[in-house]
Amino acid sequence: MEALKSLLSPLTNSAGPIQDTLKLVVIGGTVETARRASVSAWTGFVDSFFLTAHFSQEDYPYDWLMHWLSKQPAWGRSREFDITTRSVSRHGLTQSTSGDLDEEEEEETEEISTGRRKRKVAIIPSVDTTHTIYYRGHWLRITRTKRFQDYGSCGELKISVVARNNDILKRLVLEAKRDYEKDAEHRVHIFMADTTYGCWRWNGARHKRPMSSIVLEPGVKDMILADCKDFLCSEDWYAERGIPFRRGYLLHGVPGSGKTSLIHSLAGELGLDIYVVSLSSKGMSDNTLANLMGNVPSRCILLLEDLDAAFTRGISRDEKSTGAPTGSSSTSTSSSTSSAKNKEENNDGSTLSLSGLLNSLDGVAAAEGRLLFATTNHIERLDPALSRPGRMDVWVNFKNATKWQAEGIFRCFFPSKPTGPQQAASSTTPPPSATVDPKDPTSQENLAVPKRKRNAVLTPSLSDEEIASLAKRFGDAIPDDEFSVASLQGYLLKNKTRPKECVDEVQAWIVQERETRARLKKEKEEREAKEKKEAEETAKKEDKAKEEAPVKVKRSRVKTTTVVATPTEPVIPESSESTPSSSESESTGADADGEESVTSEEESPEKEGEDEAAPAEKVAATGGNETWVAVKGHPPDPNV
Numbered sequence: 001m002e003a004l005k006s007l008l009s010p011l012t013n014s015a016g017p018i019q020d021t022l023k024l025v026v027i028g029g030t031v032e033t034a035r036r037a038s039v040s041a042w043t044g045f046v047d048s049f050f051l052t053a054h055f056s057q058e059d060y061p062y063d064w065l066m067h068w069l070s071k072q073p074a075w076g077r078s079r080e081f082d083i084t085t086r087s088v089s090r091h092g093l094t095q096s097t098s099g100d101l102d103e104e105e106e107e108e109t110e111e112i113s114t115g116r117r118k119r120k121v122a123i124i125p126s127v128d129t130t131h132t133i134y135y136r137g138h139w140l141r142i143t144r145t146k147r148f149q150d151y152g153s154c155g156e157l158k159i160s161v162v163a164r165n166n167d168i169l170k171r172l173v174l175e176a177k178r179d180y181e182k183d184a185e186h187r188v189h190i191f192m193a194d195t196t197y198g199c200w201r202w203n204g205a206r207h208k209r210p211m212s213s214i215v216l217e218p219g220v221k222d223m224i225l226a227d228c229k230d231f232l233c234s235e236d237w238y239a240e241r242g243i244p245f246r247r248g249y250l251l252h253g254v255p256g257s258g259k260t261s262l263i264h265s266l267a268g269e270l271g272l273d274i275y276v277v278s279l280s281s282k283g284m285s286d287n288t289l290a291n292l293m294g295n296v297p298s299r300c301i302l303l304l305e306d307l308d309a310a311f312t313r314g315i316s317r318d319e320k321s322t323g324a325p326t327g328s329s330s331t332s333t334s335s336s337t338s339s340a341k342n343k344e345e346n347n348d349g350s351t352l353s354l355s356g357l358l359n360s361l362d363g364v365a366a367a368e369g370r371l372l373f374a375t376t377n378h379i380e381r382l383d384p385a386l387s388r389p390g391r392m393d394v395w396v397n398f399k400n401a402t403k404w405q406a407e408g409i410f411r412c413f414f415p416s417k418p419t420g421p422q423q424a425a426s427s428t429t430p431p432p433s434a435t436v437d438p439k440d441p442t443s444q445e446n447l448a449v450p451k452r453k454r455n456a457v458l459t460p461s462l463s464d465e466e467i468a469s470l471a472k473r474f475g476d477a478i479p480d481d482e483f484s485v486a487s488l489q490g491y492l493l494k495n496k497t498r499p500k501e502c503v504d505e506v507q508a509w510i511v512q513e514r515e516t517r518a519r520l521k522k523e524k525e526e527r528e529a530k531e532k533k534e535a536e537e538t539a540k541k542e543d544k545a546k547e548e549a550p551v552k553v554k555r556s557r558v559k560t561t562t563v564v565a566t567p568t569e570p571v572i573p574e575s576s577e578s579t580p581s582s583s584e585s586e587s588t589g590a591d592a593d594g595e596e597s598v599t600s601e602e603e604s605p606e607k608e609g610e611d612e613a614a615p616a617e618k619v620a621a622t623g624g625n626e627t628w629v630a631v632k633g634h635p636p637d638p639n640v
């Protein structure tokens, strides 16, 4: 006990300073805890008045709000900002009006004459800065941030407002949406499948293409448009009958006949975005496709372009296999060559199987409400399962241009001169291109030519009768089902300011086109014949090499054995290096290094057999087999 007291005595004697220190720690800790508690209570108290909404760049409301914000003067007056020529949102509609460097007006004339592309420069507030905007009696605190993800950064928007409930935020989002849709109504947005990350990437917004600019046989456009409209407003009908709310359209036929153009037109007409998937793209797999298909919005056009291309590069029904193309078999030369080719083609990480494709089209996870459009130039290559009703409900065949279509496309290019007051106005306004009223949305010229370039095309004005007669002559000159509409369009484009000459010279163009086609066809046939011959020769060589392969292996084994382990085995006589030593080894029983050899009795007949076989093998090997040369150390003697 005494000992313990003596041990503690130094501490008890100095209790004053320690107690003070302890008191300080306790008081400091208490004050800090109280401070933190009060701060968090205050923040909680303040936050209880604030409503905060988060918007991610991955979803539409972010675009609506960025578009809306870009129109707010306070947003443009930001004191910390980035300058960019890129679109802030995926829809490219958020170029800040307040921040635009307005040189457009001055540059417009110059642009038309030089063809130089205008670059808009926009000012946007920097990330992680907070801005306050007054909106309908409330102060909104808006912060733009960036979140980093596996596949790059993703923008976020945080909006806080002091309010009793979230009505004000709902109103804001609705207003932003309406505003955005109003500005976006003249565009069709295109999204492309990103197979690397299995998501959709905005690819641009295109001006809507009017249906009147698509020239198809009478009734076809109306039929498809009516069918699409009918589908889009029949959700309940489908639900009542338990039918999956999806519709598929298969547009097949010759290239350049308007399949893709029609889809773009329909998207504009129906106000839908287009989501494009290329099944043959690198890295496409069943999972990626299912993921993509499950993530399309309920109302959109899903476009599978060139469906047959996916087949020829090796989709198969078997999930494990990505080979076995069906379409190119007719041109295949030998099984070995084609399988090698397939391997090469499929070596791009794509593991998409037909069953995977079918599942993603109408499996459990497939999106509903979308219009599926698939295009192909070779319908005969499609698996029947893919094109059956339920997956592809409407089939439309696109052929080469008829006379009627030729006439129609001519009229699209050369609209007739407006009559009445419009004509009077135009006659006072040079140049002649002013015959088209730029405000008239039904004007053919307006439909065919983008707005900003309208005045750049100097088309002579012709009366209705003149255009009708020229169009008729043009249509009569074009043979039915020989030229695609795209090729006619190419010819008309070359003559876009010379309607009369265009018709006068069309016969010469037809002759020239036929000659070009004949020449190209001949060249193609020659090239194919050459390729076929080369492939046959390669196949023959490979077959020959295969036949020889087992013999070579045997010989190389013999040679190796001779050098390393069994020096007394007979050395192949045709080698100039080994011939003398072989006889020497046989006679002396020693190898080239002078090692003692052990020749077993049992080996003798085999050796004899090999010796006998040697001349025959030698003859077979004169084809210049590489293995043979490498083992022997000198090229084969072609005279043997």
Ligand SMILES: Nc1ncnc2c1ncn2[C@@H]1O[C@H](COP(=O)(O)OP(=O)(O)OP(=O)(O)O)[C@@H](O)[C@H]1O
Pocket: 213, 214, 215, 216, 253, 254, 255, 256, 257, 258, 259, 260, 261, 262, 375, 376, 377, 398, 409, 485, 486, 487, 489
């Ligand atoms: N029927 C048509 N009416 C109006 N323009 C057409 C028509 N067909 C083709 N064109 C024009 O030809 C070009 C090519 O058309 P488009 O890409 O739509 O053809 P496609 O059938 O989809 O071809 P592919 O099968 O090669 O993809 C476009 O510029 C389009 O304007």
